[in-house]
Amino acid sequence: MNEAKIDQMKMNRYCQSVFDQMDMAIESVLGIIDTLREQDLAVRPTADKMSVGELLAHLAVLCEADYLIGAGASEEEMDVFYEQNEPAMNREAIQRALTIHYAALKQGIARLSDDELLTKTTAFWGGVHSRFEWLLDTQAHFYHHRGQLHAMLVHNLQRDPKVRLFE
Numbered sequence: 001m002n003e004a005k006i007d008q009m010k011m012n013r014y015c016q017s018v019f020d021q022m023d024m025a026i027e028s029v030l031g032i033i034d035t036l037r038e039q040d041l042a043v044r045p046t047a048d049k050m051s052v053g054e055l056l057a058h059l060a061v062l063c064e065a066d067y068l069i070g071a072g073a074s075e076e077e078m079d080v081f082y083e084q085n086e087p088a089m090n091r092e093a094i095q096r097a098l099t100i101h102y103a104a105l106k107q108g109i110a111r112l113s114d115d116e117l118l119t120k121t122t123a124f125w126g127g128v129h130s131r132f133e134w135l136l137d138t139q140a141h142f143y144h145h146r147g148q149l150h151a152m153l154v155h156n157l158q159r160d161p162k163v164r165l166f167e
Helices: 003-010 013-035 038-042 052-070 075-085 091-110 114-118 131-156
Strands: 120-122 128-130
Touching: 013 052, 013 091, 013 131, 038 052, 052 075, 052 091, 052 131, 091 131, 114 131, 128 131
Parallel strands: none
Antiparallel strands: 120 128
């Protein structure tokens, strides 16, 4: 049996329910990326905000980054993480990074006991949550940016990616 199946068997059932929903969110972003052209990544609908590619690069590392923050990583450690993990600005690299960093979140959560999931940790900016609450926050964070991405494509590129966003 492969490691992913073993981790899934051990995972807290509430976390597994969160990941059942996250799986669809990840698949929808991968599907959205498939509808883009490389030049679409440079589109910046608002001058002082992220481009489509920058938003996708943020989404690509978000899952593992939020996991590390929930685990108590310092601001300096997070700066290093972002520097070392920012994907190249192309569709394939972003899709690969999204898949890798989502898998890291799932594997990290699967290793936690129920007691560890209820343990409160403090983010470098002072936010305090249980590890399970950090997982829920990660889900909300991902959905938030996925909504931004969808709106950018529909309202700025006049292109509906026709990707299912919810079940």
